[in-house]
Amino acid sequence: EVQLLESGGDLVQPGGTLRLSCAAFGYTFSNYAMSWVRQAPGKGPEWVSGISDSGDNTFYADSVKGRFTISRDNSKNTLYLQMSSLRVEDTAVYYCAKVGERYRDYYYYMDVWGKGTTVTVSS
Amino acid sequence: DIQVTQSPSSLSASVGDRVTITCRASQSISSYLNWYQQKPGKAPKLLIYGSSSLQSGVPSRFSGSESGTDFTLTISSLQPEDFATYYCQQSYSTPITFGQGTRLENK
Helix, strand or coil, X not given: CCEEEEECCCEECCCCCEEEEEEEXXXXXXXXXXXXXXXXXXXXXXXXXXXXXXXXXXXECCCCCCCEEEEEECCCCEEEEEECCCCHHHCEEEEEEEECCCCCCCCCCEEEECCCEEEEECC | CCCEEEECCEEEECCCCXXXXXXXXXXXXXXXXXXXXXXXXXXXXXXXXXXXXXXXXXXXXXXXXXXXXXXXXXXXXXXXXXXXXXXXXXXXXXXXXXCCCEEEEEC
16 A cells, blocks of 8 residues: 655744655655645645655745755655744645656646644744 | 636535536646545545546546636535545646635535
8 A cells, every 4th residue: 555654743943943754655656756745724735845756856835945955765765854944834734745657747646645744833 | 836726715515416616727737637635634635637537446426627727626416525625736837736725515
């Protein structure tokens, strides 16, 4: 069974840093682009960042550009999101998601999502 | 960025009703429009991709269609488990953008 399991969410002060992880199971991780999508309380999903299957190409929403860094370790079947200079408005549930077809761009449809990890930015 | 405008924002319906939800893209996106269902406390679940392709395991009462830049999700006969929030998402170009969502409530 294909599964994604996020971890690393926590309560952090404004200006702080956090690293999220997403462990992938049940498929060939290195063949699929991945994304992080977040959802603030009571709001719709917001795409945050995407990465190609090889990890060579990365993409960011304007709201996080320069503060967040996406990466992947295909030998460990794990996706990461390094978050710095965190703001109150970054408070959300963060989901990782895989694209639905091999070798496709990250912005293709997302067929499997993790359960999410909660990031709360507050003093 | 491509904008996707979803309507209505909320909808009241009864079990057995036929329900339609619409998304309009701000420019041509071919058939690169996907639909997700989300229940409280859960991750979004893919229903329809490529405008009209049914994701594996999704009941056939869900269907998608398109006309130009207008896309429609139809639930042919609403079931109790279908009360949820629905989102469209364009996958034509970066960045990924989602519609604002439609909350489907029990009348």
